[in-house]
Amino acid sequence: MNLDKKNIQKLEALIADANKITLCTHQSPDADTIGSALALSNVLLQMGKQVKVVCPNTPPDFLDWMVGIDSILVHDKEGKEVYNAVVEADLLFAMDFNAPHRTANVEKAMLDSSAKKVLIDHHLFPEENYFDLMFSFPKKSSTCELLFEILDNSNFKKYLNVDIATNIFVGIMTDTGSFAYSCNEPSTFEIVAKLIRLGVNVKETHDIIFNNNTIERLRVLGLGINDKLKVFPDKKAAYISFSKEELSQFGDSEGLTEGIVNYGLSIKGICFAALLTEKGDKIKISFRSKKEFNVNAFARENFEGGGHFNAAGGKSFLSLKDTEKKLENLISNFKI
Ligand SMILES: [Mn+2]
The missing domain is CATH 3.90.1640.10 (inorganic pyrophosphatase (n-terminal core))
Incomplete structure (x- = not known):
């Protein structure tokens, strides 16, 4: 092939x-x-x-x-x-x-x-x-x-x-x-x-x-970075999550949160970043990583997803809170 x-x-x-x-x-x-x-x-x-x-x-x-x-x-x-x-x-x-x-x-x-x-x-x-x-x-x-x-x-x-x-x-x-x-x-x-x-x-x-952002995209990014970003410096991990209610304030159009996952990864020392968005009855998750952290495997093993070595996606049918808990639990075991 x-x-x-x-x-x-x-x-x-x-x-x-x-x-x-x-x-x-x-x-x-x-x-x-x-x-x-x-x-x-x-x-x-x-x-x-x-x-x-x-x-x-x-x-x-x-x-x-x-x-x-x-x-x-x-x-x-x-x-x-x-x-x-x-x-x-x-x-x-x-x-x-x-x-x-x-x-x-x-x-x-x-x-x-x-x-x-x-x-x-x-x-x-x-x-x-x-x-x-x-x-x-x-x-x-x-x-x-x-x-x-x-x-x-x-x-x-x-x-x-x-x-x-x-x-x-x-x-x-x-x-x-x-x-x-x-x-x-x-x-x-x-x-x-x-x-x-x-x-x-x-x-x-x-x-x-x-350079074609909507105001909503910038505002949801602001909320994400100001209020929703959780950082685990010892584990070199960070994530942002948005509930349905938070997204609906901004109209929840297609692509509203596109790219936001990368801001977590842009922090000095962070090698793993995730973005959780509540969509309908599921939580959609994007993963990004630096260096040798394989988010394709991580997404496959834990969140019914996959993708590439340094960029992948997954999903969860738990509540947003429980998905966050599951993710934090996995992060606590990181040895990056
Ligand atoms: Mn592609």
Whole structure:
């Protein structure tokens, strides 16, 4: 399983044979899953394919400028259309996730679909049995970087344009925290150089993502840092938690608390950070770490999640208080 010519030829053949192609993104979509899906959909549309991009839930507002975003079908709003788009497809793509259950409410459609399935992803442990063809590269900065490499080395190269390049750039930039982590390979920057040659404007794109906060996002960050941050210096750990009531004061829009987990990790000496948010009947948890602390394993073992070595997610069906207790208990046993 690697980016050899054979796999790229297989991909070219699968796409040539397909007419209806549906691209799936993961739950709580981020810029990497959306950027890669929209970039590939742009290529497929230029080829005259019938293309649909489906999302389990609404993409965050700060991505609403991305080219193609208005065409996305969101399961929370258009469940039937999403189900049909997945089941009736000849070819399905999993963009930036490793198993059907990562699409939550779209999982059933993915399991019901008899389409050929292709994985393009950088998460660990893909569900190999589900896919007909896999491009699984956990060492890549982002799915967007991987997708670019595939396109650039295939006969789809001729379709590359500034819109595709910008959507790909956004995924690489956000998955690396503006080129701060997961990007120690020269190839990431060689690809960025190619994206700039295709017309990406780095400053404009950075501004539109990072200097585009809503007041609510800043205020919830203020509450988080002022009142909600708990630090365990001896254990090199910190976390912030938000209850449903606290989030609803700020409108609880998609992406409201995006990135807040990183503030805990930005504290001197802290190697493990978590963000707990109460959503519906569960607690959603993000984990970040520095150095050798494996939050992918930590999330898998304790919070039904996973992800990457230094960035992962999980969930808990305990109350927020009990989830905090469980986390603090685990932290008390840290030997970082
Ligand atoms: Mn990603």
